[in-house]
Amino acid sequence: MPSFKAMRSFVAAAKYRNFTRAAEALCVTQAAISRQIRDLELYLNTELFIRTGREVRLTASGTALFDAAQLSLTNIFNATERIRRESNDKRTLTLCCSPAFSTMWLAHRMKEFFSANPDLDLNVITTQHFLAMEPGVTPDIFITKVFDLRPGFERIPLFHEVVYPVCTPAYLQEHPEVRTMEGLRESVLLDLNPYGRSQLSEQVDWNVWFSFQNVDVQIPASHSPQYFSTNDYSLLTQMALDDQGVALGWDHLIGHLLEQGKLVRPVAEQLDLKDAVQYLLIDEKKADDPACRRLKEWLIAQFA
Incomplete structure (x- = not known):
């Protein structure tokens, strides 16, 4: 060497x-x-x-x-x-979650966590492949739908997924037709494709969503809207924020954007995925560790 x-x-x-x-x-x-x-x-x-x-x-x-x-x-x-x-006085905890969860849910809550826990450091690892983690990575806590990830982890349900259309107030004002299901169907739809996402969420694209709402998804070719598709959920959300169309919003990821008025729901219909549960998984050996328990309790409290 x-x-x-x-x-x-x-x-x-x-x-x-x-x-x-x-x-x-x-x-x-x-x-x-x-x-x-x-x-x-x-x-x-x-x-x-x-x-x-x-x-x-x-x-x-x-x-x-x-x-x-x-x-x-x-x-x-x-x-x-x-x-x-x-080796110093601070404890470093490792949390593993999806890229969208870290960017759209965790990031804007970290200030609150660190203010309440100045003696803790957090190492966040994101992945789209929870069943094929790299060797040497041993998270203390997972946020994932894959509840049978590995033995020796305690499972705590956090929430089930709720999906509904979202767009900006400006887009809604410019395209009032999206207030109806028919108008929404023929608008510019920002779609989520399944590539690499099998371990992240139920594959809900616009066709699936409309089918659950009993809306005919067969649009005449002459009325076919512009179409955009990606497997990057953060990209879809940013495009919606930039007034480029209507996206499907996962409530736990974009709820804060609704509260801030940056996004709105053009229609009241939504899809409740009762079986699509996101879990907190914590290493049983560390469940009684004071630092891990604080992170676990803080995460659970966010969804209370």
Whole structure:
């Protein structure tokens, strides 16, 4: 294996594309960086950089090494930071949830949590694949629909999902026809597609939603509205906020936007998915840990 010092010098040089700047970042001399890079190239028997004046750029071999080395150094840094934090007075808890839940539900509530718990740090990991977690990731608490995720976790139901159309007040004023189901059906619909979302929620797209409302979804081709589809729920919500159409809103994710008046419900109809329950899963071994219990009780209280 090459020396750790040589790999660190190489990553810095590759990042800044300049040996002098790399030396400044690592608080060493430019000659030291050059020597480490030269030794590494001799060890590998290949050139890693193409020198062009003061700037350097990676060769194909250098690019391959940089991709692996940068990731490895990042993983080492993250691991040492976790260990360092665990050795101080603060506790770091790990919460795992979906990307949409972290962005649209958790983010704007974190200030309240930290104000009430100044001695706790929170590490949030998001995933769309709860059944295929990366090795080494051991969350204390999950927020997920996958209740049989793994043995040894206590399951607490939080809420069932409720889905209804949403748009901005401005869009509703410009398109008053969306106040009716027929007008809504023929409007610009922002749709959620199922790609990669099988472990996140019931697949409710506009066709499913209209079917549950007993509305014929067959629209004449001459009246076919503009259509947009993505599996990124945050993107759909942002497009709705930008007056670009009507999206389906999951109540627990966009309820605060309704309260703020940024979004409105053009129709009263909604879909109550009684069987689509989101759970809080907590490691049974940590259920009585005071720090974990505080996070658990805070999360439960948000849905009380």
